[in-house]
Amino acid sequence: MIPVDRPVDEGDLHARIDGLLPPHRGAAVDEYLAVNPDALARFSQYAEQREALRAAFAAQVGPTPDRLSVARIREERRHRCYRHWHELPQP
């Protein structure tokens, strides 16, 4: 039995650019975009925006600094614990 497909909605179009569209919806979305040039233009811009945002975040955040490595944070904790221990009043 062939399931009756629901009409294409905004969610499908977002899913298409996010790579989350189930394969069986692909043809319906293509058909929709072929006859809806406004939606095609708008979602092309969203797709560009998505890529631009990824690039901007990559540039904004940059490589992980040393102070955020697990090894460094552990090291600092050990030093802190050691200092606290030695700052305790001795009996």
Place this chain on the structure above:
Amino acid sequence: MSWLLGYGEAMPDRAVLIEPHIPGLRRFASALLRGGRHSADDLVQDCLERALSGWHLQGRGRCAGMALHNSLQSISERPAASTGRGGHDALLEVAEAELPGVEGGQNSALEHRDLLRGFAALPEERRLVLVLIGVEDLSYAEAARMLGVPVGTVMSRLSRGRERLRHLMSGEVKSDQRGRRAALTRVQ
């Protein structure tokens, strides 16, 4: 006592669980705070310190990621962390000098800065959805779980966020072109 021998294996090293999520946490913190890189990294450091002391990561992979993101978000909600939540002007420093070796590095740095300014003008709930889905590649259901809202809410935030940012950026282009035209007429 095989259960005892297996104990070490059953407890994966936290570093292995945590480390892969650090770049994503930094981007998430940056989207959350709209602030400079340093305040975002301070928040991530705070979150990692908690994760490495006494706090038990439940599950692996994306579950660990979810616990870290939730912890980061709850730390950012404390009054002490709110100093990083500045207005729109203290925004997102994309240092142009930090894009070496990129062809047209200066130009793309400026484009990034403009886009991030537009992004920072969006409400927090839309910023988080845009970054979780568009940058971190979470599915709609995963983003909904992480933010504790229904999938429909995620979809509507995504849709509104993208449309608003598109408007903001097209306004940016127009005003930029107007500015250039004005500059040209001044020259003539």
